[in-house]
Amino acid sequence: MNIEELASRLLNQDKRALARAISLIEDGGVEARALMKRIYPNTGRAAVVGVTGAPGVGKSTLVDGLTAYYRQQGLRVGVLAVDPTSPFTGGAILGDRIRMQERGTDPDVFIRSLASRGQVGGLSRATGDSIRAMDAFGKDIILVETVGAGQGEVEVMRYAHTTLVVLMPGGGDEIQAIKAGILEIGDILVVNKADMEGADRLVRDLEMMLDLGPESPWRPPVMKTVASRGAGVAALAEKIEEHRQYLISSGGLDRKKLDQVSSQVEEIVASSLLAEVMSRARAAGTWQEVVDRLSEGTLDPYTAAEEVLSRHGLLSEEG
Amino acid sequence: MERTIRVLVGKPGLDGHDRGAKVVARAYRDAGMEVIYTGLHQTPEQIVQAAVQEDVDVVALSILSGAHNTLVPKVIEGLKREGLDDVLVLVGGIIPEEDVEFLKKAGVAGVFGPGTPTSEIIEFTRENVKRK
């Protein structure tokens, strides 16, 4: 299938085209870029909600509940579930769909699992473009689930307009969350498994922490849910909408979107430049030469980089 | 770079014996593939829709309830209906001789019985997966 055909089928809401498009995006070649150019004009409509938190807090169950809620409102929903790839084998097991089984056969729900595939920055690029592909396809709302374990996931949440940080009572994961810098990215804090002991205490602790935090026009609300029974999901969805209205009225939404695209441009420039410079340096033998001198110990890495750049990069005449 | 092979591992039907499915899922992962694990108690339609959305190269089904002759053809029909004729369909479980023939005619590429080493399943998958 050529790119033009793929794009037009995607824009015509062909699910298989969307699925294939996301695979192309994951592989990250020139074709993906061509596709993205073609569908970009059709993006920008969807609301993007990020859901993050420690393993097992109930993110997928919550995403499932929110999906059911939005479907009742007649909205078309896309779900991206991002899981880490094994750094050793390059393989991954993606299991978030398990919780969304019932929704998977609804023609207006599209669920896709993404593996991080271990590349730095690669995950966030693939996620960002996959969101766009779903947006162009015509999804009204896109839910993105990631395990809130580290910087990579925080990066992913850049693409969300509203980020939910999910916690559960017991297990002291609020402390983990603070340490990992995850709490700060939350526009809404969700205490899930509110049917378990200690939920109210966790809510109080979080409120207290927010009280101590800096003054801000949007104070993240703390919401209680029992995702496994769907309790509190409607109220949560209302808060998400409230946050969206706040973003729109404060101009924050446009600012976020602009931030995203401009930093994406930066990323594309950086990665293209890197690829270009490196391929020239390799072709000309400069790379091998530099590596040899590094191994002899006759060169330091700083000078080495400068030499590569001055011969093949921006500082060179041929560039 | 080689495209990463994506495999759906699922258990259609009502039996819950997932030891084999989980071992195979891990073996695929350790062989560098991406496994979409759809879990237990799946209807054929759920498996088909997952295969579409996840754009998988392989659908590997584990069935121990004896209902394979009902469930597998439904999955294959669904895949065809959705235009996924190039997906490799594998079945693992306790499948009697006569039924192996039936399943292969229905479009199953490989049937793996009890005691099959995972290395054999992986090799078969690598050799038979159709590149997109």
Add this chain to the structure above:
Amino acid sequence: MDRDEKRERREVFMTVSGAPIKRKYGPEDVADLDYQRDLGDPGCYPYTRGIHETMYRGRVWTMRQFAGFGTAEQSNERYKYLLEQGQTGLSVAFDMPTIMGYDSDHPRADGEVGKLGVAVDSLADMEILFDGIPLDKVTTSMTINAPAAILLAMYIAVAEKQGVSPRDIGGTIQNDILKEYIAQKSYIFPPRPSLRLITDIFAYCAEHVPRWNTISISGYHIREAGSTAVQELAFTLANGMAYVQAGIDAGLDVDSFAPRLSFFFNAHNDLFEEVAKFRAARRIWARVMRERFGAQNPRSWLLRFHTQTAGCSLTAQQPEVNIIRTTIQALAGVLGGTQSLHTNSMDEAWALPSADAVRIALRTQQVLAEESGVANTIDPLGGSYFVEALTDRMEREAQEYFDRIERLGGVVAAIEAGFQQREIADAAYRYQKRVESGEYTVVGVNKYLIEEELKIPLLRIDPDVQARQIERTRRVRRERDEVEVRRCLRDLEEGARGDANLMPLILAAVKAYATLGEIVDVFRTVFGEYRERAIF
């Protein structure tokens, strides 16, 4: 030369579970052992050596071979035949739709009706199943978990129709939902409401059906899912403790229900490891029941168990070899002091066992009981340095698991976190790799292969079974008093939302011919459905 003599065949010697075993065991390994405290005579606390004073010298174990396929009519005929032959214990295996709470006409039941057992949709099916069988004269074991309360209610209803008081019926329901989440995965509702159904059964039976064994706490399926021996032991006993705690939390006196608890274990290949497992199980349970739960009645301290040889150890390759595996496993069960035993037929793991295979399986038990001499004395391995050290180690390692589960917030929280599932999946994968690398030998599979054709015979269930069953259930729905059914289901829903004991409400519903699927649907609405997390 000298060095060669000391060299061993391998670097480490391991059990089938992967536990390392030393070259020899001696007095130093049992230095802390105190006979009275840690072993005790047979029939004495802590029952390490056995729960009876006479054990098999009094009566050998019960040879209980489970079987059950086909329709209610076929099973009924089979039961009558077995009763004529002098058997008094019946067992019922249900088909997957029944186990999962679907009526035979539910789309999800398609292709599975009557396949692995009988389909029971309504009281009408149960009436056929036990037609002409006096329920006060037999005991019936039903392998059923998530919908156990409903099938027990149907059984009670059949008894009442025969004019038999529930006080006079006896039998067992498996009713062990926790191991379903952990291993066999035939769950329907989330853990907490499921536990409530179980304690409702405890309470109801203590009062109305006193001879009923209300639960069979099962390690068998945990082991089949690929666990180690220690995991089987630890997770099963932890589940047992969770049930006892749930009963106590529901306001029951521990001695009112604990004597009716029984266990069900697997017997795998590694003889000594298995024997140690059974011995450790008795000791741990006795101590926990007396010390932690304060049970006063010595019957509450006894761990009674049924054993089945390991289905997962059977191979489709050179199937006759399975007879030998089963023999060793059965021996482990006997040396471990089991109360009853099922020996697998050599083709049981993948086929409806042939009559010859079933006979040999039974003969295996008879040889053990009557020819081998192993039943002549109690706990013949007691006092062996090796077996005592292994028993201790089992107990210690089980305790480590209890502690880890406790730290995770108890059995249910650990299940929800996927702890037990992950431990088992890890063990299963490790085992698979050991087999594939040849480190662990499976005769006929990775060593000593022969040219052979693997033939899995066809198990053809009459294709009309499903259609006929659906027709029967639809007829039941047409002919029953619909108003009464609706009323019962409404009462049931209200009861489920509150905290009434659900057994009487279920009983009323089944008597009105509400179907299993309809009753389960009420619970699905109120309790929700359980869905497991992907654990790898």
